Amino acid sequence: MEQLNLTNGTESKYADCPSIDDFRNQVYSTAYSLITVLGLVGNGLALLVLIKTSRQTSPFHVYMMNLAVSDLLCVMTLPLRVLYYVRKGQWDQGDFxxxxxxxxxxxxxxxxxxxxxxxxxSRFLAVVFPVQNLRLVTVNHARLVCLGIWVFICLLSSPFLMSGQHIDDATNKTKCFEPPKGHGLKKLVALNYVSVVIGFVLPFLVILLCYAGIIHTLLSRKSASRQQQGTATKAIRMIVIVLLTFLVCFLPYHVQRTIYLSYTFGQDCSEKLAVQKSVVVSLCLAAANSCFDPLLYFFSGESFRSRLVSLRHSTTARALHHTDRLKPVTGSEAEARHGLRG
Structure with a gap:
């Protein structure tokens, strides 16, 4: 993610301006540490619940599991970044x-x-086309959609495998997560526009269209069954959480990144530094999306809370059963059991 932030204080374009390296190192190391802890706990618990109750599989359940795995893989990469910024921008973990x-x-x-x-x-089809939803949205279809998403994003992100560690001539430090220079910077600008359109604008438009259809259907529905009311409640919760995640995490990140890569600054260092710092903060917000997703599971997930309760009850029952088996038998209890056998 840091490859797109262009906050390297040694960059010749900003040689006359103060460096924000200290600010960057402190903010990234602190924010990524918190995100790692919260993301591991929240998504780890969610994935445990989803796996333990996998017999209740539904299409929404499949999407939640893949989202939890995605978030866990994301936060598991953050400790390397924490180590990098704690060491003041020195990378010692190798090019791979x-x-x-x-x-x-x-x-x-x-x-x-x-x-x-x-x-x-999936929620749009459940609310707007409940009958067709039973045929279109199946567990197998959901698995195919998730597989397609993984393959598509892995291929789309492959250019990020092309750049690794390098030696900074000014500081003689081994760098990682730093922006390229010269011709590589032009490729980065083009890649930014592709990722903004395909990775943010199009998904956001699809989500807005789905939510517009959901809201229109809910407002035009005069009477609804209890099941439809439950589906509507879940849909409204999802609308709120997903839109907040996009507006807080993804929108600032893509806007600030595009502004910094595309905007030609004047000679005012304060303006440049303000934009650089805002990019640092927006990157932290983008990474923090993994901390908000557990809220999505809990408040809008299909029976997620009931899954959590059932898992807790089954765990408690097993623990009590195990305790009863290990509990020593008193003399009176032994006599009572012997009498029952007789």
Whole structure:
């Protein structure tokens, strides 16, 4: 993700301006540490619940599992970034991990977006076309959609495998997650526009169209069964959470990244530094989307809360059964059991 931030203080274009490296190192190391902990706990718990209750599989369940896996893979790459920024921009983990960690972060960032699209389309069909939904939205179809998303995003993100670690001539440090220079920068600008259109604008438009259809259907529906009311409640919760995630996490990131890559700054250093710092903050917000997704499972997930309760009850029952088996038998209990046998 940092390959697109262009916040390297040693870049010749900004040689006359103060460096924000200290600000960048502090913000990234702190934010990524918090996101790692919250993301691992929230998505790890969600994935555990979904796996343990996999007998209740539904299309929405399949999308939730893939989104949880995507978020977990995303936050698992963040400790390497924490280590990099704690060491003041010194990379010691080798070229392979540099390439893979950059690539993995982008894959799972955009997979998360597309899994949200799939969940939104699924909820749209359930509300607007409930009869056709039973035939169109099946577990096998959902698995095929998820496979297609993984393959599509992995191929689309493949350019991030092309750049790895390099030596910074000014500081003699081994760098990773830093922007390319010269001709590589022009390729980066073109790649940014492709990722903005395909990775953000199109998914966001699809989500808005789905939610417009859901809201229109709910407003025009005069009477509804209890099942339809439950589906509508889940849809409304999803609308709120997904839109907040897009507006808080993904929108600032793509807007700030595009502005910084495309906008020609004047000689005012304060203006440049303000944009650079805003890009750092927006990158942290984009990575933080993995912390918001557990809210999506809990508040709009299909029977997720009932799955959580049933898992807790079954775990408690097994623990009590195990305790009873290990509990020593008193003399009176032994006599009572012997009497019953007699």
């Amino acid at each position: 991990l540099c390439r893979i960690s950059s690539y993995t972060l982008y894959v799972n960032l955009y997979c998360s977006i597309y899994f949200m699209v799939a969940m939104s389309v």
